[in-house]
Amino acid sequence: MSGERILVVDDEAEIGELLNLYLTKEGYEVTTALDGRRALDIVTNEKIDLIILDVLLPGLDGIEVCNAIRKITDVPIVFLSCRGDDIDKIMGLAAGGDDYITKPFSPREIVARVKAHLRRYRMTAAAREEPPSVLRYRWLEIDLEACVVRVMGKEVYLSHKEFEVLSLLAQNPDKVFSADSLFERLWQMQSLGDIRTVMVHISNIRKKIEKNPAAPEYILTVRGAGYKFNGSMAL
Incomplete structure (x- = not known):
């Protein structure tokens, strides 16, 4: 060249x-x-x-x-x-x-x-x-193009919004997102302090991808700050 x-x-x-x-x-x-x-x-x-x-x-x-x-x-x-x-x-x-x-x-x-x-x-x-179209974190696989999530090789169902939340966090490992910022970014509206919607979605995602939702390894809560995806789970 x-x-x-x-x-x-x-x-x-x-x-x-x-x-x-x-x-x-x-x-x-x-x-x-x-x-x-x-x-x-x-x-x-x-x-x-x-x-x-x-x-x-x-x-x-x-x-x-x-x-x-x-x-x-x-x-x-x-x-x-x-x-x-x-x-x-x-x-x-x-x-x-x-x-x-x-x-x-x-x-x-x-x-x-x-x-x-x-x-x-x-x-x-x-x-x-070129950003990867498939993210792999140990037993979790996220296909960004097909909007498919697999856990231990088995496909699990996530709603469209749950997938958006998970993929945003997974594409930015260890970056902390406040519940307000997640809501405003993914729901395209001002949160007005109502973070319950985000909390419910995070809870649902954990139930589907975590071995023990009560002690999550992927989506971590950062006390007083928000949520982050655990980058140490990378392959």
Whole structure:
């Protein structure tokens, strides 16, 4: 995808220039850095989509830089190194690298690997951004598209409003909703302090999804504040 930004970090300027030449021909924007500290400054302050990182850098080495980058972003990192030993590769991958290429290398191979890593990263990012249509919390399954709830694999009937209450809470685990806010959001009218409607719906839901409605594990009451869905029940 043209316009994606690649950071090349290598203390040999010639390598940066070579990769810049090949990658810009493919439509990528290329930024170069000669040392690890400059690379970290760029990653911290600019949008980078992939990093090509030399292992042997002055000052901070590539492994240290990779460890620091992984605290900032999860973009693909491709290591370059004149060392081809298995232990060096293992260290690079363990630090958070996605690939390891030994020098001397073919620029065309670098381009091919860059394309592959960016393609996979885009697909993974898209999957993360797309909200799940089915929520699973241990023995509870909520199908948001089909408006179906299953407990221990068996479908249980919830009224339309009960399903709305449950799905709202489950999509916002550990967020506390007051009874007033639930009523106004789901019933589309001012509660005027009448929270009994919400209490009845919460009670009905608990009877249908909890093992012991008197000691609920999913929908918890937060004294003086409202209700929340127990996020620790996530699979």
